[in-house]
Amino acid sequence: xxxxxxxxxxxxxxxxxxxxxxxxxxxxxxxxxxxxxxxxxxxxxxxxxxxxxxxxxxxxxxxxxxxxxxxxxxxxxxxxxxxxxxxxxxxxxxxxxxxxxxxxxxxxxxxxxxxxxxxxxxxxxxxxxxxxxxxxxxxxxxxxxxxxxxxxxxxxxxxxxxxxxxxxxxxxxxxxxxxxxxxxxxxxxxxxxxxxxxxxxxxxxxxxxxxxxxxxxxxxxxxxxxxxxxxxxxxxxxxxxxxxxxxxxxxxxxxxxxxxxxxxxxxxxxxxxxxxxxxxxxxxxxxxxxxxxxxxxxxxxxxxxxxxxxxxxxxxxxxxxxxxxxxxxxxxxxxxxxxxxxxxxxxxxxxxxxxxxxxxxxxxxxxxxxxxxxxxxxxxxxxxxxxxxxxxxxxxxxxxxxxxxxxxxxxxxxxxxxxxxxxxxxxxxxxxxxxxxxxxxxxxxxxxxxxxxxxxxxxxxxxxxxxxxxxxxxxxxxxxxxxxxxxxxxxxxxxxxxxxxxxxxxxxxxxxxxxxxxxxxxxxxxxxxxxxxxxxxxxxxxxxxxxxxxxxxxxxxxxxxxxxxxxxxxxxxxxxxxxxxxxxxxxxxxxxxxxxxxxxxxxxxxxxxxxxxxxxxxxxxxxxxxxxxxxxxxxxxxxxxxxxxxxxxxxxxxxxxxxxxxxxxxxxxxxxxxxxxxxxxxxxxxxxxxxxx
Amino acid sequence: xxxxxxxxxxxxxxxxxxxxxxxxxxxxxxxxxxxxxxxxxxxxxxxxxxxxxxxxxxxxxxxxxxxxxxxxxxxxxxxxxxxxxxxxxxxxxxxxxxxxxxxxxxxxxxxxxxxxxxxxxxxxxxxxxxxxxxxxxxxxxxxxxxxxxxxxxxxxxxxxxxxxxxxxxxxxxxxxxxxxxxxxxxxxxxxxxxxxxxxxxxxxxxxxxxxxxxxxxxxxxxxxxxxxxxxxxxxxxxxxxxxxxxxxxxxxxxx
Numbered sequence: 010x011x012x013x014x015x016x017x018x019x020x021x022x023x024x025x026x027x028x029x030x031x032x033x034x035x036x037x038x039x040x041x042x043x044x045x046x047x048x049x050x051x052x053x054x055x056x057x058x059x060x061x062x063x064x065x066x067x068x069x070x071x072x073x074x075x076x077x078x079x080x081x082x083x084x085x086x087x088x089x090x091x092x093x094x095x096x097x098x099x100x101x102x103x104x105x106x107x108x109x110x111x112x113x114x115x116x117x118x119x120x121x122x123x124x125x126x127x128x129x130x131x132x133x134x135x136x137x138x139x140x141x142x143x144x145x146x147x148x149x150x151x152x153x154x155x156x157x158x159x160x161x162x163x164x165x166x167x168x169x170x171x172x173x174x175x176x177x178x179x180x181x182x183x184x185x186x187x188x189x190x191x192x193x194x195x196x197x198x199x200x201x202x203x204x205x206x207x208x209x210x211x212x213x214x215x216x217x218x219x220x221x222x223x224x225x226x227x228x229x230x231x232x233x234x235x236x237x238x239x240x241x242x243x244x245x246x247x248x249x250x251x252x253x254x255x256x257x258x259x260x261x262x263x264x265x266x267x268x269x270x271x272x273x274x275x276x277x278x279x280x281x282x283x284x285x286x287x288x289x290x291x292x293x294x295x296x297x298x299x300x301x302x303x304x305x306x307x308x309x310x311x312x313x314x315x316x317x318x319x320x321x322x323x324x325x326x327x328x329x330x331x332x333x334x335x336x337x338x339x340x341x342x343x344x345x346x347x348x349x350x351x352x353x354x355x356x357x358x359x360x361x362x363x364x365x366x367x368x369x370x371x372x373x374x375x376x377x378x379x380x381x382x383x384x385x386x387x388x389x390x391x392x393x394x395x396x397x398x399x400x401x402x403x404x405x406x407x408x409x410x411x412x413x414x415x416x417x418x419x420x421x422x423x424x425x426x427x428x429x430x431x432x433x434x435x436x437x438x439x440x441x442x443x444x445x446x447x448x449x450x451x452x453x454x455x456x457x458x459x460x461x462x463x464x465x466x467x468x469x470x471x472x473x474x475x476x477x478x479x480x481x482x483x484x485x486x487x488x489x490x491x492x493x494x495x496x497x498x499x500x501x502x503x504x505x506x507x508x509x510x511x512x513x514x515x516x517x518x519x520x521x522x523x524x525x526x527x528x529x530x531x532x533x534x535x536x537x538x539x540x541x542x543x544x545x546x547x548x549x550x551x552x553x554x555x556x557x558x559x560x561x562x563x564x565x566x567x568x569x570x571x572x573x574x575x576x577x578x579x580x581x582x583x584x585x586x587x588x589x590x591x592x593x594x595x596x597x598x599x600x601x602x603x604x605x606x607x608x609x610x611x612x613x614x615x616x617x618x619x620x621x622x623x624x625x626x627x628x629x630x631x632x633x634x635x636x637x638x639x640x641x642x643x644x645x646x647x648x649x650x651x652x653x654x655x656x657x658x659x660x661x662x663x664x665x666x667x668x669x670x671x672x673x674x675x676x677x678x679x680x681x682x683x684x685x686x687x688x689x690x691x692x693x694x695x696x697x698x699x700x701x702x
Numbered sequence: 703x704x705x706x707x708x709x710x711x712x713x714x715x716x717x718x719x720x721x722x723x724x725x726x727x728x729x730x731x732x733x734x735x736x737x738x739x740x741x742x743x744x745x746x747x748x749x750x751x752x753x754x755x756x757x758x759x760x761x762x763x764x765x766x767x768x769x770x771x772x773x774x775x776x777x778x779x780x781x782x783x784x785x786x787x788x789x790x791x792x793x794x795x796x797x798x799x800x801x802x803x804x805x806x807x808x809x810x811x812x813x814x815x816x817x818x819x820x821x822x823x824x825x826x827x828x829x830x831x832x833x834x835x836x837x838x839x840x841x842x843x844x845x846x847x848x849x850x851x852x853x854x855x856x857x858x859x860x861x862x863x864x865x866x867x868x869x870x871x872x873x874x875x876x877x878x879x880x881x882x883x884x885x886x887x888x889x890x891x892x893x894x895x896x897x898x899x900x901x902x903x904x905x906x907x908x909x910x911x912x913x914x915x916x917x918x919x920x921x922x923x924x925x926x927x928x929x930x931x932x933x934x935x936x937x938x939x940x941x942x943x944x945x946x947x948x949x950x951x952x953x954x955x956x957x
Contacts, residue, residue, distance in 0.1 A: 510869045563873065599872065
């Protein structure tokens with residue numbers, strides 16, 4: 010096996026040390042088809058503990074609910090001391106290579122989690138020289154293994170969580186110096202999976218053989234990249250980091266049934282696999298635009314938890330659906346109620362009670378999916394239910410004043426440094442958008458038995474119009490929440506030695522909550538998510554006001570700001586923010602990469618390229634394109650799917666070329682064109698883009 | 703214990719009131735090494751050694767003549783000597799500045815060094831050890847031996863880590879998950895031999911926070927990294943902890 014890889018498509022890790030072993034294991038983790046497994050070394054005794062997780066398979070209850078660790082392949086290490094260890098993640102083909110020893114005579118290993126066949130993992134070891142290896146086996150945390158067994162040509166092991174379980178079956182074959190290990194995984198969130206299912210799946214895969222599985226893997230990844238790749242001409246390091254993010258995004262969710270995308274995806278145990286707004290707002294757009302079936306499965310996760318959200322709303326004496334800030338198996342809130350902070354203090358955690366914008370975030374995800382795909386069945390079916398139930402929640406949540414204005418009191422916005430607050434602009438405007446969008450959706454779905462009374466959409470529109478949003482006509486700035494302007498004026502550079510910085514740790518929660526320092530984009534998230542719902546032209550004023558007050562202490566912040574700075578044509582700040590977002594895990598900027606990769610940051614990075622630099626936005630009937638390149642980039646290429654058409658866009662500072670494999674309406678500088686396989690070419694002029702062919 | 707070697711912990715005493723807590727400290731830590739306690743008294747002049755304290759404690763006393771630090775350093779070079787215990791400050795009317803012997807020994811002793819403050823309340827047996835872990839590879843290496851010592855049944859290891867302004871993290875997403883994540887990785891990186899250690903996180907001035915944690919946790923022994931020959935500007939946190947602690951402090955050294 011040759012050990013040479015294109016640096017733009019690969020990530021190489023040399024050796025394995027105690028300090029970085031778990032970080033490397035996360036960086037090199039492999040996911041696909043709803044299964045994720047660690048990337049720790051196999052040919053040597055790894056310093057990191059191996060793991061395997063399955064999407065949606067949890068253990069425990071309440072806040073203690075966590076991803077159940079499944080059986081892992083083990084026993085592949087060789088008794089060679091001091092030999093050089095290299096691991097290379099081949100992102101183009103979804104393969105992790107490992108080699109012990111020198112180029113000519115070293116033992117090599119390839120492994121992958123199949124993107125083509127759900128629940129299949131495969132490993133090939135090629136021995137050279139005199140090394141020998143014991144037979145591989147399955148292993149798992151002792152307390153969870155409920156049974157194991159063997160057939161004539163396979164072994165299996167089953168682990169149980171509090172509700173469901175995971176069973177893995179292993180088949181090892183060898184010929185000469187080549188050993189192939191194929192593992193089939195079967196899981197069930199509600200019951201113990203039958204080992205026969207895994208053995209049947211294994212028989213099919215092992216019967217086809219490693220080479221067939223490998224070829225399928227290469228083909229499947231090739232197809233994914235064809236629809237999702239981003240190319241940047243002019244920054245090789247950013248190119249590699251971007252591919253790294255796309256690679257892990259692609260593997261993070263799947264299209265089978267429902268996909269519960271936790272904050273770290275399937276790249277580690279961090280955040281216990283709990284599902285946050287990260288999935289709906291930061292990751293879903295990537296899939297909606299590149300692999301819509303996966304976005305649909307992510308929405309299916311929410312749809313199946315609609316009853317739990319409705320029950321929650323009733324518990325809060327509201328109507329509609331109130332989705333959980335942290336969600337796992339049942340959909341009931343699993344947010345812990347207290348925790349130790351970095352200062353060792355026990356602090357109450359109120360996000361589960363107060364961070365209600367998650368309700369509108371999920372509605373936004375449903376709407377965004379519809380915008381990208383035009384999925385009419387979803388828009389008139391479960392998507393409509395999501396929009397209606399979330400609108401009903403807000404209609405029952407607002408408080409009407411005697412002057413007719415509507416308010417939402419006692420919430421936490423994306424800026425979690427301030428809590429609770431009244432009339433948080435993000436929450437209010439998202440709720441307003443939610444009400445209006447649901448009313449429009451009901452109109453669009455005329456003839457569908459949606460259970461919506463004729464007066465409801467009118468009522469939603471009336472309430473939406475009455476919701477205060479804190480916009481100041483004089484300054485053009487939205488007040489983040491009622492009373493924000495009265496807080497201690499504070500720019501982050503006056504109190505912090507650097508940015509990003511966790512200002513709540515630096516200054517303490519009391520100090521930070523009494524000041525204007527904020528954690529991440531809050532008002533500016535409106536300009537990012539729903540630019541049509543904010544005042545036209547208000548981005549620049551709000552960016553000028555809020556960004557200097559932003560600590561960027563959330564890993565979600567840099568990517569969003571990169572997008573906004575790109576829209577504001579601020580090259581320096583856009584690239585600076587983009588650089589941070591792109592390196593968040595590669596450089597372990599959070600210090601927590603060992604617990605899993607920041608999938609939402611990766612989603613925000615994708616959004617920065619697509620929404621920010623390419624200026625691409627899905628509309629009901631056309632795809633808006635408004636590209637702008639920062640200094641240093643000579644070209645940017647993106648690939649998205651819009652209403653079933655695969656769109657390929659390439660832009661330079663002077664030219665824009667858009668092609669689509671089927672006629673697709675695009676909007677450039679206010680004019681609508683139809684992109685075709687032959688492509689449309691535009692030239693930059695003083696008054697905007699001019700079509701030339 | 704290494705083979706049949708009879709290991710010793712040396713209690714470095716003098717004629718001051720500090721001798722008694724030093725002897726008590728030596729007796730408290732000796733079981734961690736499976737070692738016997740021996741007292742050593744160095745006299746630089748015609749001064750006679752106060753043998754009463756050692757005899758009362760039923761500990762053999764060795765009297766040496768010469769320069770104090772040189773003699774004690776020589777003593778620690780004996781393979782059988784696994785640790786030396788010394789008072790934090792000089793004699794009440796001593797000729798050297800307070801802490802001179804202790805700090806010079808910290809730089810030169812071949813064995814581990816435990817510094818006992820004169821007002822220490824030494825508890826025996828040692829049940830709880832507080833270890834200050836900075837979170838660097840070098841610091842972690844220096845503490846490895848100290849961690850091994852706590853690998854004794856019924857000894858609780860508490861790790862204190864202090865973030866000051868320089869190492870405030872860049873990000874803190876959801877505190878209810880982030881702190882656990884940080885602790886898990888911190889232990890895996892810097893205290894791998896004791897994954898079950900309890901971690902106390904603090905923010906502020908390191909010496910103040912470590913001392914505050916000592917007050918809160920009431921350990922029987924404190925362990926802190928000590929970089930040898932770092933000069934007067936090096937090891938400031940450890941120096942301050944030694945100066946202000948009311949609990950014996952084990953200086954874990956790295957060259």
